[in-house]
Amino acid sequence: MSLRNSVNRPPTPDAVEDQEKEPTLQEIINIKMIESGEKEKLMELLRERLVECGWKDEMKALCRAYIKKKGTNNVTVDDLVHVITPKGRASIPDSIKTELLLRIRAFLASAAL
Amino acid sequence: MSLTNDDNMSAHSQVSSHFFEDLLDSIIVDVASECHRVARLGLDRNFEEEEEELRLSAQARARVADSSNNGETNSKYVVDIFGQTHPPVANEIFECMNCGRSIVAGRFAPHLEKCMGKGRKARLKVTRSATAAQNRYTRGSPGSSYSSYSNSTGMNRLSNGASSGVAGEEYSNGSFEEL
Numbered sequence: 001m002s003l004r005n006s007v008n009r010p011p012t013p014d015a016v017e018d019q020e021k022e023p024t025l026q027e028i029i030n031i032k033m034i035e036s037g038e039k040e041k042l043m044e045l046l047r048e049r050l051v052e053c054g055w056k057d058e059m060k061a062l063c064r065a066y067i068k069k070k071g072t073n074n075v076t077v078d079d080l081v082h083v084i085t086p087k088g089r090a091s092i093p094d095s096i097k098t099e100l101l102l103r104i105r106a107f108l109a110s111a112a113l
Numbered sequence: 114m115s116l117t118n119d120d121n122m123s124a125h126s127q128v129s130s131h132f133f134e135d136l137l138d139s140i141i142v143d144v145a146s147e148c149h150r151v152a153r154l155g156l157d158r159n160f161e162e163e164e165e166e167l168r169l170s171a172q173a174r175a176r177v178a179d180s181s182n183n184g185e186t187n188s189k190y191v192v193d194i195f196g197q198t199h200p201p202v203a204n205e206i207f208e209c210m211n212c213g214r215s216i217v218a219g220r221f222a223p224h225l226e227k228c229m230g231k232g233r234k235a236r237l238k239v240t241r242s243a244t245a246a247q248n249r250y251t252r253g254s255p256g257s258s259y260s261s262y263s264n265s266t267g268m269n270r271l272s273n274g275a276s277s278g279v280a281g282e283e284y285s286n287g288s289f290e291e292l
Contacts, residue, residue: 026131029128029132030132039136043136043140059141059144059145059148060147063144063145063148063152064148064152064160067152068160072152072153073153075149077142077146077149080145080146080149081142084144085138089137089141092137097133101129104132104133105125105126108128
């Protein structure tokens with residue numbers, strides 16, 4: 001009896017070990033932060049601090065100036081993001097940055113990572 | 114694990130910084146998107162007012178510059194008892210303490226009205242304080258006949274709002290107390 005080819009298929013190759021899919025520390029942190037609700041809290045805290053110190057107003061002023069120059073209908077959100085990102089990142093007060101970093105690290109420590 | 118304590122610490126710092134940058138980027142996108150929305154929907158009353166004011170200020174300044182040449186205006190000059198004449202449009206230009214723009218003195222009062230809160234439009238001016246505070250005061254209606262009342266609520270809002278800067282403090286010490 002000749003073996004039918006369809007039955008005698010070569011064995012299915014083993015699935016390639018997805019080693020690059022193993023979550024990085026960064027990703028693990030992110031997931032833990034989101035799950036525990038800490039990310040949301042930190043986001044709100046950061047927002048509040050940035051409003052208090054006038055950072056948000058500065059960014060809004062930059063946006064308005066750019067919009068005035070370019071004309072209201074020629075501006076995209078992407079443009080605005082590019083306008084404020086460099087200044088935005090640079091003008092964060094150190095105290096705020098420190099406060100947030102401390103909280104993040106405390107979380108890392110408490111999550112025993 | 115072969116990670117030393119130091120390695121752990123620097124990995125932690127790196128991850129923390131990275132995470133912070135992420136948070137910041139999200140917030141930046143939010144702010145950009147909010148500004149974009151306000152601009153596109155025309156919600157920023159100040160935007161049109163600013164342009165109108167710039168135009169009016171420029172006009173006023175032009176008039177001031179011209180007034181010495183204009184024969185017509187000269188005839189309107191009143192001579193006071195010291196023999197001085199006063200130009201019809203006040204000359205000096207100085208800075209509004211509320212918004213920081215340079216305004217010709219002759220246009221200062223109307224500017225303050227818009228800037229500081231006599232009218233409905235000024236009250237709707239978006240400031241740093243919560244919209245809730247804003248809504249509370251706009252209920253003191255635009256059609257109100259008590260102009261002093263609406264003036265004071267305007268001032269009130271200024272002294273409460275965190276964004277008012279120097280002007281708010283000045284007024285909260287002055288007129289606010291009288292009420």
